[in-house]
Each structure stands twice: as C-alpha cells, then as structure tokens.
Amino acid sequence: MAITKNGGYLTLKIHLLNGRLFNRLLSNDGRALYNAEQGKIVSxxxxxxxxxxxxxxxxxxxxNSTLTLMLKRLEExxxxxxxxxxxIDKRKKWFDLTQxxxxQEEVGNQVSDKLSSIFYAGFEDKEIEQLEGYLERILNNLETAMAEIPREDSTK
Known part of the structure; x- marks a missing residue:
C-alpha cells in the first residue's frame, strides 16, 4: 500500500483554521484592539x-499593498x-508601538496561550516535542528549496 503524503494539504488546513480560531478568540476576548492579520505586525x-x-x-x-493598508489602520x-x-533616508519610515x-502584548499572549491549549489538546509533552521537531525539519527543507530554486523570470 502506497503512503499518502498529505502534509502540505493538512498544514494548509491547519493554518486556515488556526487563523480563524485566533480571530474568534481575539474578538471574543473583548480587550484586543487588533485582528489576527494585524497581530502579525504588532507581534x-x-x-x-x-x-x-x-x-x-x-x-x-x-x-506590500496589504501591509501598507494595515499599517495605516493600526496607526490612524x-x-x-x-x-x-x-x-537620513527620507524615503524610509520606521514603525514603532504606542503605549x-x-x-496589547499581554492580551495577545493570553489569547495565544488559549489557542495553544486547543492546538495541543490531548498531546503529551514528548509528542509536542516530536511534532515540533518534524515541523522544524519540514520548514528547513522548504527554506533550503526556496534558496536553491530560482524564481522564474516573469519578463519572458
């Protein structure tokens, strides 16, 4: 029997559901002043x-287009x-957090902790360690491939 290799598909679904659940937890918390996508920036x-x-x-x-809009909203x-x-370089802007x-970091950490407890429900510490080790290896494989495989020239 052939082994099915659904890791990419499963990872995609996990990523999607994780983001949606994080948004729900943030909005249900009531203290969060940002959504999950904006959370990437503040984090x-x-x-x-x-x-x-x-x-x-x-x-x-x-x-860049998404980031520009989000930065504007987060600021204004x-x-x-x-x-x-x-x-020195008037073309460059620096972004920093307000007080x-x-x-908001405390809120973000508490919501992230809730999400982690859902994410790892039923896992023992050893299983979490193994899973994260496998994910690190996959990430390394993908980063290596990105560095080795050139982007196709779009001017052709």
Whole structure:
C-alpha cells in the first residue's frame, strides 16, 4: 500500500483554521484592539522595535499593498503604532508601538496561550516535542528549496 503524503494539504488546513480560531478568540476576548492579520505586525514589533516596512514585510510575509493598508489602520484608526520618517533616508519610515500597542502584548499572549491549549489538546509533552521537531525539519527543507530554486523570470 502506497503512503499518502498529505502534509502540505493538512498544514494548509491547519493554518486556515488556526487563523480563524485566533480571530474568534481575539474578538471574543473583548480587550484586543487588533485582528489576527494585524497581530502579525504588532507581534513583530513586540519582538523588535522599531522596524521599517521592508523588515515588517519580511517578518510577517504580508504583501506590500496589504501591509501598507494595515499599517495605516493600526496607526490612524487603532492607535497601536506610530510611524517616523528616517532622518537620513527620507524615503524610509520606521514603525514603532504606542503605549497602547505595548499594553496589547499581554492580551495577545493570553489569547495565544488559549489557542495553544486547543492546538495541543490531548498531546503529551514528548509528542509536542516530536511534532515540533518534524515541523522544524519540514520548514528547513522548504527554506533550503526556496534558496536553491530560482524564481522564474516573469519578463519572458
């Protein structure tokens, strides 16, 4: 009997459901001032601040057009971030958290902990360790392939 290799499909479904559930948990919490997609940006800034839009795009994986809209909302409508023009390179902007954005980290951590308890329900510590080891290997395989396989020239 042939082994089915559904890891990519399962990972895609897990990613989709994980994001939807994270959004539900955030909105049900009532304290969160951002959604899951915006959470990628504020989380990146919790880890390292300030950052440029290019750095945030790299860390979050968001497309520039999506990132630009989200940054604008996070700053102008939600008051979670602030932007400052670079003093040397006027084309560059730096993004940082406001005090409100900093305070949202506690909410984000608590919601993430809830999601993790759902994600790993029924798993023993050893199983979690094994699973994460396998996922790290898959991630490494994919990152290696991205570095080795050139992007097709779209100007052809």
């Amino acid at each position: 990146a800034l919790w880890d390292k601040r300030p950052q440029t839009a290019s750095e945030l795009a790299q860390v979050t994986g968001l497309a 409508e939600q008051g979670l971030i602030v932007s400052v023009q670079d003093e 409100t954005g900093i305070e």
